[in-house]
Amino acid sequence: MVHPGHGDSTSLGAAPRNATIQDVADAAGVSRAAVSKVIRNAYGVSPQMRSKVEAAIAQLSYRPRVAARAMRGPSHTLGIEIAQVSNEFLTMIVRGALETLVGTPYQLVVAPVTAPHETGNALQSLADRQVDGIIAISPMVGEAWLEALSDRIPVVIIGRHDVSTHYDTVAGADRSGTDQVMAHLFDLGHSRITHLTIDNAREHILVDDPTDWQRSGREPHAIRHTVYTEQMRRRGLEPEVLYTGGDELEAQSSAAELLARREPPTAIFAGNDTLAMGALRAVAEAGLGPADVSVVGYDDITMASHPLVSLTSVDQSGTRIGAEAVRLLLERIAGRTESVQVEEQVHLRVRGSTAPAPHRGTTTE
Amino acid sequence: MVHPGHGDSTSLGAAPRNATIQDVADAAGVSRAAVSKVIRNAYGVSPQMRSKVEAAIAQLSYRPRVAARAMRGPSHTLGIEIAQVSNEFLTMIVRGALETLVGTPYQLVVAPVTAPHETGNALQSLADRQVDGIIAISPMVGEAWLEALSDRIPVVIIGRHDVSTHYDTVAGADRSGTDQVMAHLFDLGHSRITHLTIDNAREHILVDDPTDWQRSGREPHAIRHTVYTEQMRRRGLEPEVLYTGGDELEAQSSAAELLARREPPTAIFAGNDTLAMGALRAVAEAGLGPADVSVVGYDDITMASHPLVSLTSVDQSGTRIGAEAVRLLLERIAGRTESVQVEEQVHLRVRGSTAPAPHRGTTTE
DNA sequence: ATGAAAGCGCTAACAA
C-alpha cells in the first residue's frame, strides 16, 4: 500500500519534506493517478473524488513539482537571450514578453550574453533547461546554428531579418526607419552626418562558414549602417562611421572625441538610443546644443520623449515586439509549423534634438 | 543490456530524439553511472574511460537534461520577484544579479508582480519551480508568510528592513538617505515641500494579522515617508504627501496637478527616481525650472546623472544591491544558516534639479 | 470512474 521508499516516516520527527502526490493520494485514500487527474483538471473524476482530493491537497498544502512534470512533458518555461541588459530598448522587449506571459502557466528565464561569441552558450544553456521555446534578440550566431537549434525547439528571433523555414522572426523595418532619419536630416540641411554605431556591427554574425558573411546584412545595426552609407553616397556625401562600445558612457566619450575634431559633424545619427543618450551627454558637456549639432537616435526609449531630453528617434515599440515574439512562440508550441516573419512599422518621432544645420562660412571668424 | 523502453528503435527512421545518458553509455560501452561521473567530474574515472565517454558525448552531441537532474538535487535556478519591470532601479537590481551569476551554473527566472496582492502568487510560482533560492524585492506580503517560505528555501529580501532568523536582507539606509534629502532642501531654504510617493505605500504590506501593521514601517517607501513627515514636523512645517501610481507618466500628471494649485510647493521630494522623472516632466512642461521648483529623487538611476536631466538623487547602487543579494543567496545555498542583514550606505548626489527656494512675497504681484 | 504499473533521464548508494 505504501509507496516504496517512503518508509514509515512516522517514527522520528523528520524534517517534514514537502508533500508529494503519493502523500496526497494516501491522505485521500485514492490512487496517485486520481490525484494527478484532479490537479490537471483531466476528464473522468467524480465530484466526490474531486472534493476528497482537494481537501487532502489543501490539508497538506501540496504543490506539484514543476521539475517532475517537466520530465514527461512541457516545462512551461520560456527562455530569452539578451545581449545587453543595460540597454533600455532590450529590457523593454523583456518587459513586453513578461507582460504577455501573465496569466499563462509560462515563466521566463533570462540568459544574458556577456560577449558576442558567448551567444551560443547562452542559447545552449536555455536549451539544456528544456525550455519550451526560445526568444533570441539579434543573436550573433550563424543561420545554420539557428536552424539546428530551431529544429529541436521553437525559436523566434527578434531583430534579424532572416527568412527561415524553421524559426519565426519579429523585426522593425530598419531600412524604412533609417530612410526616415536620413531624409529628416537632409531636409534640415545637414551634410556632415556621422553615424555612431556599435563596435561589433561588423562582426555581428559568428560565421559558420565564409558564405555566411553575405547574410550579415540582416542584423539591424548592419542594415542601419548600410542604408546610412547608401543614402550619403546617393547625395554625393562621404559617409563617416564611428564605432563605439554599446554602453552609454562609452558612446559619450566617443562622441566627445568626435566633437573635438577640427571639423566636427553637424549631425550625429546614433545606431540606438543608448548611444544617442551618450552623444547627447557629450554635446551638452561641450556646451553645445541642437543648434550646433543635431542628434538622432533609434528605438524611442522612454527617456527620448522626456521634455528635458527631447530626442528625435525612430519609434519601434520594444514592448510590442516582445509581446509579439511571445505570441508567435506560443503559437508554435500550440502546433503551428509554417514559419512567419513579422515586420513592424516604424515612425520617426521628430523632437527637439534635431535642428537646421548651422550656417557655415557665412560669418568670418 | 538495452535499457527498457528504449526498444530497438533502429527500425524506422523515427525522429532522432535527443540522446540520453543511456545512449551515451551504450555508445561508449560503459554504464550509465560511469557517464554520470564523467559529466559531473566526479571522483573515480580512469583516463581511458573518460576519453571514451567524452568521445561518445561529442558524437551524439549529448546534453544532460536539467529537469532530470533537478529531480535528484539542485535545479541550479534562482528566482527573482520584481514588482515593477518598468522601474529602472528595479531592473538595475536584476542586472546586478545577472552579472554576478555569470560563470556560475545558475540561471535566473524572473517573476513579475502585476498587482500588490499578487506578490504571494509570484513567489509561490518560483517555489513550485524548485528554484534553489529566491530574491524578493520589497515583497508586499507579511513577515509570517516570508518566514514560512524561507523555512523551506533560501530567501533574501531586498529593500525591507526586517530582522528575521530565516531570511537575509539587503537594504539601503533609507533613514539616512531621507535625512540627507531633507537637510539639503532645508539648507536651500525650502519649507513648502511635497512628498510624492507611490499609491500603495500605505498598504505596502499584505497583513497576515492586524499586529503586522506595525511592521509596515520597514518597507523603503514607508520609511522615506515617515522620515519625511518627522523632519517636516520637527521644523514646525506641515507635511504634504501626494500619492500616485508607480509609473512615470502617472507621476507626471499627479505632479502637474500639484503645480496647478494656488500655492504649489517650492520643492518636490519623490519617493524614487521614476516618480522624480515624471515630476520633472511636469515641471518642464509647465515652463518652469529648478529656480521655481526643486525636484529630488531617490535611487540615482542612470538618467539622473545625464546633463540634460541632472537630477539630485540619493545614490543606492541597484547593481551592487542585486549582486550582494545573489552572493548572500549563494552562501545560504552553500550552507550558511545564520541570517545576515546588509545595510548599504547611501549618498545624496546634489545636481542641478535643486536650487535655493524662490523668494516669496518680496515683490508684489 | 478508478487504480496498477511502467516509465521520463538522471544520481547515488552499494556491490563487485
Next chain:
DNA sequence: TTGTTAGCGCTTTCAT
C-alpha cells in the same frame, strides 16, 4: 575503478 540498482515525483496507458 566500474557496474547494478533503486529511486526522485509525476503522467499516462491500460486494465478493471
